[in-house]
Amino acid sequence: MSNWKALQDAVKTRFGSELDHEALLFIIGLQELAQVNRSFKKQEKLEIMHIAVCVLLAPYGFYKYTGRDADGWPHFESLKSLPSLTPKQQHRL
Incomplete structure (x- = not known):
């Protein structure tokens, strides 16, 4: 069973x-x-979801964790552009 399915x-x-x-x-x-x-x-909720995307894609080389700011929010550096994906491919990723 995949980790995603287990989650x-x-x-x-x-x-x-x-x-x-x-x-x-x-x-x-x-x-x-x-x-x-x-x-x-609302904007913070979108940023929270972006944190998750960065965390999930970091192992694939798309983002690198750079630390936290004074308010405790994690920051990431984009290392390479995400490929253009269809909605089905995005769902699968």
Whole structure:
């Protein structure tokens, strides 16, 4: 079983239903941000999802973690451009 499938199964067990990819990205981003006891503005929620994308794609050489800013937000350097993908390919990735 893939790690992604295992994560989906664990989330389904915990929350009683499957979450979509955006919800899972948000949860991963929150975990990386480690600031869960506060509310976030819409733009911050998008940035949290971007944190997750960076974390997930870093092992493939697309991003490199560069550290945290004064507010504790992680920052990443883009190392190479993401390829153009169809929606189906994006879902698979």
